[in-house]
Amino acid sequence: MDLKLDHHTQDDTEIVVVEGEIDVYTAPRLRELLIDLVNKGNFHLVVNMEKVEFLDSTGLGVLVGGLKRVRAHDGTLDLVCTQERILKIFRITGLTKVFGIYESVQEAIDKRKSK
Amino acid sequence: MAPVQLTISALPAHVRMARLMATAVARRAGIAESTLDEIRLAVGEACSRAVEAHRAHCPSQPIQLDLIDSAGPRSSSTAQDERSNPAAAPHNGHPAHRFEVVVSDKAPAKESAYANGSSGVAPSLGEHTPPGGVSGLSPDVGLAVIVGLADEVSIEPCAEGTVVRMSWPLGPTSPEDTRLAG
Numbered sequence: 001m002d003l004k005l006d007h008h009t010q011d012d013t014e015i016v017v018v019e020g021e022i023d024v025y026t027a028p029r030l031r032e033l034l035i036d037l038v039n040k041g042n043f044h045l046v047v048n049m050e051k052v053e054f055l056d057s058t059g060l061g062v063l064v065g066g067l068k069r070v071r072a073h074d075g076t077l078d079l080v081c082t083q084e085r086i087l088k089i090f091r092i093t094g095l096t097k098v099f100g101i102y103e104s105v106q107e108a109i110d111k112r113k114s115k
Numbered sequence: 116m117a118p119v120q121l122t123i124s125a126l127p128a129h130v131r132m133a134r135l136m137a138t139a140v141a142r143r144a145g146i147a148e149s150t151l152d153e154i155r156l157a158v159g160e161a162c163s164r165a166v167e168a169h170r171a172h173c174p175s176q177p178i179q180l181d182l183i184d185s186a187g188p189r190s191s192s193t194a195q196d197e198r199s200n201p202a203a204a205p206h207n208g209h210p211a212h213r214f215e216v217v218v219s220d221k222a223p224a225k226e227s228a229y230a231n232g233s234s235g236v237a238p239s240l241g242e243h244t245p246p247g248g249v250s251g252l253s254p255d256v257g258l259a260v261i262v263g264l265a266d267e268v269s270i271e272p273c274a275e276g277t278v279v280r281m282s283w284p285l286g287p288t289s290p291e292d293t294r295l296a297g
Contacts, residue, residue, distance in 0.1 A: 024163040025127035054134075056159050057260050059251040085152050091261035093256055 014042040019051035022059030043075025086110035116184040125169035144184040157264040160257040161218040168222035176253040181217040225270030
């Protein structure tokens with residue numbers, strides 16, 4: 001399945017909804033979207049990955065790149081993911097310590113606002 | 116099952132085809148369903164790394180995948196020294212039945228932290244993006260993922276390029292065999 005991207009604003013946070021496969025073929029589109037959102041002043045992002053079917057290290061690189069960009073503006077980039085097959089790659093690479101990974105969009109927003 | 120050989124061009128779209136083919140052949144070879152996701156991801160990582168390397172150095176050269184069920188007949192091109200080919204090594208006096216994927220590229224090899232099977236380190240936010248790449252991570256992260264996913268791995272830089280060998284046991288596996296640390 002190809003990559004579908006959507007985004008909307010919720011509680012002062014830009015929610016990016018990703019569906020499909022994030023790999024070396026599709027990752028550039030996600031990268032462009034994240035760059036565009038940051039350039040337009042959205043510094044608090046939540047990437048909802050509940051409908052992601054495949055994620056490789058190229059996709060991880062794009063998420064790390066997005067995190068670097070928002071942090072440059074004292075922003076945040078958190079993830080929503082409960083799928084074990086996707087969480088596995090975050091564990092292998094040690095990125096569970098780098099990203100906030102939550103079970104729902106609302107939980108991600110609430111955690112950020114409570115900090 | 117007879118070996119399957121696949122040649123792809125150095126195109127990101129072809130990485131997906133390689134993943135699909137490897138997963139289909141692994142399923143047909145009898146790999147446990149729980150392991151198919153690991154094979155899909157590991158093969159994708161190996162092919163992504165090879166495609167990026169070819170795009171930088173030799174975009175017109177093809178990348179070769181060998182999908183080998185060690186319980187079946189072996190082709191002459193895949194009959195290797197047992198030491199460098201874990202899938203062919205006997206186990207407890209019996210031939211080990213394994214599913215092996217070999218990804219061979221022709222890009223100039225450079226020493227990797229993961230060559231010779233050494234364990235790696237978690238990436239940091241300070242890693243660079245390779246020229247022309249989209250990743251914010253070092254290419255070695257892809258190899259780290261392969262090392263984390265495959266049951267046995269060897270990464271062999273040589274004069275002609277790099278050969279990444281990954282293999283998994285065939286047949287049912289216990290949860291301890293496939294569970295990942297962490």
